[in-house]
Amino acid sequence: MSAPRQPELATLRTELRNERTRGMDHMSVAELLQVMNDEDRGVADAVRAALPQIAEAVSQIARALRRGGRLVYLGAGTSGRIGLLDAVECPPTFGTPPDQVVALLAGGAGAFGIAAEGAEDDPADAERAVDGLAISPSDVVVGLAASGRTPYVIAGLDRAAERGAVTVSVACNRAALTSAHADIAIEVDTGPEVLTGSTRLKAGTAQKLVCNMLSTAAMVQLGKTFENLMIDMRPTNEKLFDRARRIVAEAAGVDVEVAGAALERAGNRCKVATVMVLLGVEAAEAERRLAEAAGSVAAAVDPSGGGRAPA
Numbered sequence: 074m075s076a077p078r079q080p081e082l083a084t085l086r087t088e089l090r091n092e093r094t095r096g097m098d099h100m101s102v103a104e105l106l107q108v109m110n111d112e113d114r115g116v117a118d119a120v121r122a123a124l125p126q127i128a129e130a131v132s133q134i135a136r137a138l139r140r141g142g143r144l145v146y147l148g149a150g151t152s153g154r155i156g157l158l159d160a161v162e163c164p165p166t167f168g169t170p171p172d173q174v175v176a177l178l179a180g181g182a183g184a185f186g187i188a189a190e191g192a193e194d195d196p197a198d199a200e201r202a203v204d205g206l207a208i209s210p211s212d213v214v215v216g217l218a219a220s221g222r223t224p225y226v227i228a229g230l231d232r233a234a235e236r237g238a239v240t241v242s243v244a245c246n247r248a249a250l251t252s253a254h255a256d257i258a259i260e261v262d263t264g265p266e267v268l269t270g271s272t273r274l275k276a277g278t279a280q281k282l283v284c285n286m287l288s289t290a291a292m293v294q295l296g297k298t299f300e301n302l303m304i305d306m307r308p309t310n311e312k313l314f315d316r317a318r319r320i321v322a323e324a325a326g327v328d329v330e331v332a333g334a335a336l337e338r339a340g341n342r343c344k345v346a347t348v349m350v351l352l353g354v355e356a357a358e359a360e361r362r363l364a365e366a367a368g369s370v371a372a373a374v375d376p377s378g379g380g381r382a383p384a
Contacts, residue, residue: 078179085246087219087272088094091265109267109274116275119261121280126259127286130241133257134213135294137239138173142211144288145238147199147229149179151273152217152243152280159284165313167288167297167337168305174288177202179225203232210237215287217280218242219272221249221260243283247275259283279326297371304343304370308336314361317343324370348373 086103089277093108100108120127134144146156157176161171196382200268206216214233216226221244230240232255242255245263252258261283293369297305302324308317321332331350339345339356348359349376361374366372 082220082222085220085222086262086264087245087266087276088270089265090269091267094267097267112267112275113278114268116261116263116278117282119263120286123259123261123283126257127283128290129257130213130287131290131294132256134291136209136356137213137294138291140211140235142209142213143172144174144291145206145208145212145214145233146174146176146217147177147203147214147226147233148217149223149225150277151277152219152223152226153178154218155277155280155284156215156217158290163292165307166303167292168307169292175206177206177229179223185294188339191307196224199225199229203229203236208233208236208238212238213285214238215241215242215243216251216255217284218249218251219245219276219280220248223251226251227254231294243280245272245279250370258311273313283333296367296372299344299347301372304347305368306343308341308343314341317341322352323344 091112092360093112097105137150138144140342142171143283146158146160147153153176160174160176163174164171179195201215203207212233216230216232218226221242226242227250230242230251233238240255241259242251243259243261245250245261247262249258249259249260253258261279263279266272266274268274293383302320304320304324306313306317307321308314317336318329318333320343321336322329325332327350327372332346335346335350336343339349339359344363345356345359347370348354349356352362354362362373366376
């Protein structure tokens with residue numbers, strides 16, 4: 074497959090020189106940090122402008138996950154690493170299976186630690202990766218490309234669409250080429266970088282913010298939180314066991330000792346322990362209530378409507 078026709082790299086805003094930093098090599102450290110901070114402050118505003126498209130993507134992701142599908146990030150270089158970073162944090166944060174949120178990185182997993190810059194120009198690699206993951210209509214594939222023109226991402230989105238998946242593009246330029254290859258186009262216009270063309274900076278920050286929103290907001294829709302607590306997190310070390318006890322204590326309004334005892338009886342499952350304490354029941358009954366409430370603690374403890382089950 075030949076690479077899609079692309080806009081001239083030099084015309085992209087992410088590649089333009091930033092007039093505020095032309096003299097950065099003569100700035101004091103304090104001056105340089107000030108201008109970097111000033112530039113970074115605009116990233117959140119750029120993301121805000123794309124909230125309607127992000128919300129649309131969240132709805133599709135939540136629907137897919139609820140039906141047994143997957144959220145799949147796809148990217149090269151910094152963009153791909155950001156997707157992989159978000160994916161690997163979902164199991165400990167939300168108690169998701171390791172294969173529910175995954176990432177495809179140009180050049181393979183080894184490219185996370187050692188840059189494989191040429192891999193982004195290989196459309197066939199993306200097609201093989203999508204096929205190898207058996208992408209299906211149950212999945213949502215999110216292509217991340219700061220430039221909005223990466224051949225690996227475009228080919229991956231196209232192959233995912235051929236296989237019936239919902240596709241989402243995240244780019245940091247307007248009228249991005251990737252946008253035309255996705256069902257939902259998220260364009261975050263971060264503008265020229267402090268260091269010309271170094272999209273690990275503002276563009277990387279913007280993509281991380283978008284990924285944070287996509288996964289977190291989707292998990293909230295699935296009942297993976299109670300209020301603003303990580304009620305489905307997995308305690309796997311002493312720090313996380315301590316956090317789990319504090320989460321249950323906060324959620325149920327009891328002291329840490331009571332929460333810890335409930336957690337032990339619940340097999341270290343925060344959701345189950347919380348329902349046990351709030352309703353005064355044991356683990357089996359708490360599990361039954363949660364199953365009837367589609368996993369929502371709020372709905373399990375107040376099925377009359379004070380808490381709603383995920384739609």
